[in-house]
Amino acid sequence: MLDNRQAGQNSTALRMQIGARLRRMREDNGIGRAEAGRAIRGSASKISRLELGRHGFKVRDVADLLDLYGVHDADERASLIELVQEARKPGWWQSYGDVVPSWFEQYLGLEQSATTIRNYEVQYVPGLLQTADYARAVIALEHHDAAYEGFDRRICLRMSRQQILHRPVAPARFWTVIDEAALRRPIGGPATMRAQIEHLIKVSEGMPNVKVQVLPFSAGGHVALGGPITIVRFAEHDLPDVVYLEQLTGARYPEGQEAERYQEIMDLLAIRASRPATTTAFLKDLLNDF
Numbered sequence: 001m002l003d004n005r006q007a008g009q010n011s012t013a014l015r016m017q018i019g020a021r022l023r024r025m026r027e028d029n030g031i032g033r034a035e036a037g038r039a040i041r042g043s044a045s046k047i048s049r050l051e052l053g054r055h056g057f058k059v060r061d062v063a064d065l066l067d068l069y070g071v072h073d074a075d076e077r078a079s080l081i082e083l084v085q086e087a088r089k090p091g092w093w094q095s096y097g098d099v100v101p102s103w104f105e106q107y108l109g110l111e112q113s114a115t116t117i118r119n120y121e122v123q124y125v126p127g128l129l130q131t132a133d134y135a136r137a138v139i140a141l142e143h144h145d146a147a148y149e150g151f152d153r154r155i156c157l158r159m160s161r162q163q164i165l166h167r168p169v170a171p172a173r174f175w176t177v178i179d180e181a182a183l184r185r186p187i188g189g190p191a192t193m194r195a196q197i198e199h200l201i202k203v204s205e206g207m208p209n210v211k212v213q214v215l216p217f218s219a220g221g222h223v224a225l226g227g228p229i230t231i232v233r234f235a236e237h238d239l240p241d242v243v244y245l246e247q248l249t250g251a252r253y254p255e256g257q258e259a260e261r262y263q264e265i266m267d268l269l270a271i272r273a274s275r276p277a278t279t280t281a282f283l284k285d286l287l288n289d290f
Contacts, residue, residue: 012109014087016053016239018080022062023051025069039068054106054253057084096157099150103250107230110242112164114172116233120215120269122179123228124187125196128162129176129203129212134196135159137188165210175211177269183214183286194290197283204280213273214282229262 033044040061049055164172230244
């Protein structure tokens with residue numbers, strides 16, 4: 001049995017596993033989403049969200065679906081119900097619900113369950129590699145009109161997220177491509193930027209599970225100029241990678257061919273960006289500008 005913190009970290013991945021199993025059962029029985037939705041007093045769209053792991057499960061709903069799918073073996077039913085109960089345990093980040101919008105809370109669950117995260121950033125240094133002072137400056141820009149009492153909690157949340165890179169067992173792997181523009185934008189002033197770049201150098205040289213590449217201006221235009229891209233991968237081999245596109249007031253999760261296209265874009269960015277060793281040299285030169 002998982003302890004509370006492990007359960008919280010893995011609740012999103014557990015929901016995705018449960019959803020994938022239920023989808024296979026439904027498809028094996030030739031049952032459509034609309035019929036399955038009626039069985040749980042819902043809709044086809046609710047079944048879709050459940051099967052993608054983007055909606056919490058109720059034990060009653062899962063039991064009704066198992067009845068519909070003809071799953072009567074007591075051990076199999078008990079095993080799945082136990083997973084549902086485990087997935088319902090709150091993650092540590094949910095205690096920050098007062099300063100986290102619901103659309104971002106869903107991503108936090110994915111991030112904390114990940115084994116590998118690939119990322120492209122054009123505006124800022126990625127949150128998982130930000131120093132506290134840099135994070136403070138970014139959050140001040142993003143929430144300039146928010147109540148002050150939530151400010152420190154947002155910084156604390158961002159710093160806590162980074163612990164996935166420092167786990168004593170199986171730390172997450174993080175591979176980021178940072179646009180040169182993000183590194184030349186003086187967020188928080190010269191001292192803050194200098195400390196942030198020094199931190200990137202330290203991470204690049206001292207953390208084997210983190211790979212940092214810079215996409216220099218000399219690379220010219222590219223197809224990802226529109227905004228950041230994040231791709232999350234999980235340990236469970238039956239779970240697909242999740243593509244996450246963050247926007248100003250929400251987020252998108254492309255699927256199918258669109259998701260595959262973003263996978264291709266990330267591969268192209270990694271090819272066009274400077275190699276990690278070259279990136280470290282670039283960062284050391286950049287220190288002179290701050």
